Amino acid sequence: MFGRKKSVTGDRDAATPGEPTDSAPSTTGPHDRSSVGDVARYYTDLGYGHLDLGSLVIGVPKGRDLNVALDPNGQPEFHVVTTVSRVIPRAFAAPKSAGQWRTMVVAMREQLEGQGAEVTVEDGPWGRELVAAMPGAVFRAIGVDGHRWTAEVRIMATPELAEQAAEEGREVFKHLLVNRGDGPMPVREVLPLTIPDEIQQALVKAQSQLAAQQQAQAYQQQMAAGQQGQGAAQTRPQNPPAPTPGSPAPAPASPAPSSSRNPSREQPQQPDSRPRRDGSAMDRLRSTDDL
Incomplete structure (x- = not known):
């Protein structure tokens, strides 16, 4: 079901962008960073830790971990992790007019359905939430348009914990701070992070x-x-028939590489108690770059 977008984004906060206040904005975030005067105090008052990445500030509720990993393109992404969920916040450049999140939901739905996922669009606190069910995994995307930016969280969980994971994702989402900057950027480009x-x-x-x-x-x-190739060559008859006129001669087998093998180095692994990406479901979700 498609829902109506709520007036909750940073560009609709009581404070005008460029005029920070000492206290937190009165409405639910994500907020434009300019509407928060003291970022450290904002998260301290919540009892959160936080990581300031320049264009995006991620609050980390008590009892959760913040991990960094590389996406399939080798770019860093930050995960707020519990034993229930893995929440990945992102922010994108957007036009002044609203509607980018709606377009992103349509594109995500087409991509996930093409992968065989069962996709629905639900009505959440910010409007559209896309939910994709795959064997052993549930993916949820929550987003909203702000002042020339679109914020998003992707939530990954197992089916039996999907609803609890959604609440954990919403808690992170509503306390994101986004700094779009004034420079020109292509729409839907991920805002660069200062690491x-x-x-x-x-x-x-x-x-x-x-x-x-x-x-x-x-x-x-x-x-x-x-x-x-060597096994196939060993099974050939010792006296193969001569090629017929005009037919190509058999190509010689390629020699095995002569270079020595480099040892495989493994990536640091998360504890077993944390949710993992399933190879048949989560990895395919991560591989869709426009999700």
């Missing part, structure tokens, strides 16, 4: 590990293909 130095160093290490892992996997695939 603290210690996290950036960890990401560089993770990217190197990912590259090594991908190289090792590619080498394994090449070795497997070479072994299959």
